Every structure is written in structure tokens, then in C-alpha cells.
Amino acid sequence: MRPLTIDLDGLAQALSSRNPACYLDLLSGRLLPFDGDPELGRELESEPERYLAIEPLESRDGYQLMEEFLASVRHPHAYHQLSHALAGRKPVRAFRHVLAEYPELERAWAEFEAARLRELAIDWLADNDLHPLGPAL
Numbered sequence: 001m002r003p004l005t006i007d008l009d010g011l012a013q014a015l016s017s018r019n020p021a022c023y024l025d026l027l028s029g030r031l032l033p034f035d036g037d038p039e040l041g042r043e044l045e046s047e048p049e050r051y052l053a054i055e056p057l058e059s060r061d062g063y064q065l066m067e068e069f070l071a072s073v074r075h076p077h078a079y080h081q082l083s084h085a086l087a088g089r090k091p092v093r094a095f096r097h098v099l100a101e102y103p104e105l106e107r108a109w110a111e112f113e114a115a116r117l118r119e120l121a122i123d124w125l126a127d128n129d130l131h132p133l134g135p136a137l
Helices: 008-016 038-046 059-070 076-087 091-099 103-127
Strands: 002-005 022-025 031-033 051-053 130-133
Touching: 008 031, 008 103, 059 076, 059 091, 059 103, 076 091, 091 103, 103 130
Parallel strands: 002 130
Antiparallel strands: 022 031, 022 051
16 A cells, blocks of 8 residues: 555545545645646646546445434434434435434534544545555544
């Protein structure tokens, strides 16, 4: 594995983003969102081996995180509402709407999601034969 200093939280955010245009600079470890900047576009074309596209997680992966979190919910009424939300239409929106009614669970969800996304970022790096290194760990 190749060691690389990288912002794991930034990578986790890129993986969970709906914006698929983000790249990892394999020389610097920087995350580069591509917003149509012509200079970055030229760099991507001229040195394609230097940049690795960060593909966002599938929506089913986000749904799976919610199911994992649901398994830890001990509040019976909240569990029932969250379970119903995940089984219905627009489950992500409904899940977040229910969480808003339970501030403690909403905070727990935010912590759980951040931790799991960080783990997924580490897995993504390993899948791409990269190893996080330095202060960004």
C-alpha cells in the first residue's frame, strides 16, 4: 500500500456526496472537487494517472447505514417510526424527518453516520491500494 496524507473526513464527505465530480490527487493527497474549472480539467486530461475519481456511495449504501443505526435504537416509539420511515416512500427524507423529533437520536445518528463514513473512506483507500498517513488520521 502506498502511504498518503489525506483528510479522511473530507474523503468521507466526498463519498457521501451526490456530486460525483471529485478527485483525489495521488501526489499531494488533496481532494479536488471538479466544478468545471478549466485548469483542473486540463490537468485531469494531461495527467490522468495522478488523479483518482471518487465515486459516491450508492443510495442503497446510505440506506444500509440507516438500517444499521436502526438496530441500535432502543426507544420503542422512535424505533417503530424509523422502521416505518425506512419501509415507506422516500425513506431517507422520512428517516431524517422522524429523527428531527428525537434530538438525542438525531445527534446519535450524526455521530454514527460520521464514524461509519470514515470507516468506508478507509476501506475505499485500501481498495485503491492507498494507506492514510499523518495528522489527517
